[in-house]
Amino acid sequence: MTAIKLHLSRCCSGKMSVAVKALVLHLCFETGQNVFFTTRDGRIGIGPPQVQKGDTVVLLYSGVKPCVLRRRSVFDVLVGDAYVL
Numbered sequence: 093m094t095a096i097k098l099h100l101s102r103c104c105s106g107k108m109s110v111a112v113k114a115l116v117l118h119l120c121f122e123t124g125q126n127v128f129f130t131t132r133d134g135r136i137g138i139g140p141p142q143v144q145k146g147d148t149v150v151l152l153y154s155g156v157k158p159c160v161l162r163r164r165s166v167f168d169v170l171v172g173d174a175y176v177l
Contacts, residue, residue, distance in 0.1 A: 112136070131176070140172030149174050 126138040131149065139149075139160050148161045148168075160171040 129174075135176050137174050137176035139174040142171050143174075147171060149176055 125141050127141050127143055128136070128138055129143050130136050137149065137158075143160055144162065146162075148163070149158050150161055151158050158174045158176050160174050161168040162171050
């Protein structure tokens with residue numbers, strides 16, 4: 093499995109402009125129950141409400157959109173789809 097990994101931290105802090113925060117909040121509300129997250133390298137995104145700090149965003153080989161995975165001992169569990177800027 094080929095993947096691009098981005099580790100998540102579920103927070104709204106940082107030096108984000110008011111316009112970007114407004115856009116992200118609008119996207120979260122428009123898409124239903126999704127939540128805002130940031131990655132360790134400063135990217136922002138929205139994903140399922142089950143997203144937790146330490147989860148990994150991956151783009152699987154031949155995948156269409158990023159997915160959030162959570163490590164469980166020897167395997168990963170799919171948490172849901174994500175949208176990352």
